[in-house]
Amino acid sequence: MKTKNLFGILILFLLTFSFISCDKEDEEGRKITDYKEYVLTVASEMKPGVIWSEGRDYLKEVYPVKKENTEEWEALGYIDGFEFEKGYEYKIKISETSYLDHSMGQPAWTEYDLLEIIYKEKKGSEGLPKHFIPEVFYKDKFLPEYRYAVEADNKEVIEEDLRNNSILPLDYHYLYYGNSEGPKWFAIKNDFNALGPGLIKRTDKTQEELPEVYKILPPEGQVNGFMEWSFLNEDGNGTGYPSFDVFVGPAAKSKSVDLTPNIVYLYKDLTEYYKRKYPEAGVKAVVVSYTIAIN
Structure with a gap:
């Protein structure tokens, strides 16, 4: 009996201590763990970069500072109160405040606030990197899966040409992210080789508007929508890439709907192109497809 009573008293003590500790933590609430003020130069254009938020990495446009x-x-991912205008280099004073609050899902975080714009000058900033995307973010990911289908009397010559002449470079990682101007694209091979960034012009389509020839190379996963994508530069002008018909859907072979990333299937009907290029090959249908995961 004495052992049971002793055990009960011990449990009661531990529970009481836990409740007191929780109450004390709740009473403390949000705390400022660090505060500083300093001056930054902000570049005249934003660049693709990666920030950490809510337990994961995000691709977005960031301020080079x-x-x-x-x-x-x-x-720098954001500056509260700062209204950026492209084409102008800024010198600003900001505050950096670090917080701690154990009642939050992410208990420690930092906020940046604009205190003063010291000057704003119309100029192009020099020495800017192409991006702020670490290799670990895209390594072994976001590479296009290239497929094609050919119906022709001489398939071999067409297939060899397709293998050697992909429309999109296959050794680049294709990234997609949004901003105030709309969805943007960026293709990266390494720190020194990148394409873009640029804008994506999207036009909704119905399945009936797509070429019948795509049936010879159906998407490998579920499809939820249909569009046309045109790849533009940052000024909204055309690039050397053609437009693609796009099938949009969740990734194939996933057990979890909530965790499934979006997939886009970029399609192009090249039948007429190869009829002209190889008139003796008896070309009837040529379709290419690029499957790209949306980060």
Whole structure:
């Protein structure tokens, strides 16, 4: 009996201690763990970059910034109260406040607030990197899956041409992200080789508007919608890439709907092109497809 009573008293003590600790933590609430003010140079254009938020990495446009007495540009995801205008380089004063609140899902975080715009000058910033995307973000991911289907009397010559002449470079990682101007694209091979960024012009389509020839190379997964994508530069002008018909849907072979990333299937009917290029091959249908995961 004494052992049971002792055990019960111990449990009661531990529970009481836990409740007191929780109440004390709740009473403390949000705390400022660090505060500083400093001056930044903000570049005249934003760049693709990766920020950490809510437990994961996000691709978005970031501010290239320099702190005083430094030469290297670094990325800053946001500055509350700062209204950026492209084509202008800024010198601003900001505050950096670090918080701690154990009642939050992400208990520690930092906020950046604009205190003062020291100057705003119309100029192009020099020495900007192409992006602020670490290799770990895209390594072994976002590479296009290239497929094609050919119906022709001489399939071999067409298939060899398709293998050697892909419309999209197959060794680049294709990234997609949104901003105030609309969805944007960026293709990256490494720190020194990148295409874009640019805008994506999207036009909704119905299945009936797509070429019948696509049936010889159906998408490998479920399809939820149909569009046309045109790849533009950042000024909204055309690039060297043709437009694609697009099938949109969740990724194939996934057990979880909630965790499934979106997939786009970019399609192009090249039948007429190969009829002209190889008139003796008896070309009847040529279709190419690129399957790309949306990050």
